[in-house]
């Protein structure tokens with residue numbers, strides 16, 4: 001996919017996680033119940049911060065955005081992160097059964113980040129695509 005379009009997709013997801021993440025933070029602050037702070041932290045860090053940075057990187061390495069790796073990275077990450085966050089929230093609510101789900105989802109997140117690394121490194125010397133008009 002075109003780098004501009006792909007980075008915008010990442011930004012749309014990032015800004016959505018930002019709203020949810022700080023909404024959760026405000027709720028925790030207002031209620032005084034910080035039990036789920038780690039879920040809040042990872043909504044903001046895996047969502048807002050990492051997705052926003054990812055969008056910026058694809059703009060710097062536009063050739064990477066054109067690869068199939070980039071598409072796999074996007075979808076695996078977008079599916080696995082919310083699954084992992086809900087599973088971690090379930091664990092913190094006392095549901096131990098969610099542990100394998102959180103574990104499996106975290107491995108998928110990791111795999112998607114490996115694909116990201118691969119996409120960026122495989123395209124890093126594609127100067128023709130990197131050159132902006």
Ligand code: HEM
Pocket residue numbers: 021022025026027028029034037038040041044045048049
């Ligand atoms: C209006 C915005 C926000 C509010 C009201 C808020 C609120 C909170 C609260 C109440 C805690 C729990 C503190 C504790 O019990 O130790 C917390 C923890 C945390 N928040 Fe936020 N937060 C906000 C935005 C953010 C953003 C934007 C990020 C990241 C980009 C973030 C990252 C974290 C992290 C990493 C922790 C865990 C800190 C630790 O390890 O003690 N928060 N936040």
Ligand code: HEM
Pocket residue numbers: 037038039041042045046049050106107109110
């Ligand atoms: C698949 C991805 C990730 C997994 C499985 C993961 C897992 C964990 C675990 C198990 C903890 C300890 C929680 C506890 O003390 O109960 C933790 C804490 C933390 N992680 Fe992550 N993490 C991931 C991604 C990230 C990313 C991308 C960032 C930053 C950009 C980050 C920042 C932090 C911070 C600041 C803490 C301390 C605050 C907290 O406990 O929530 N993590 N993470």
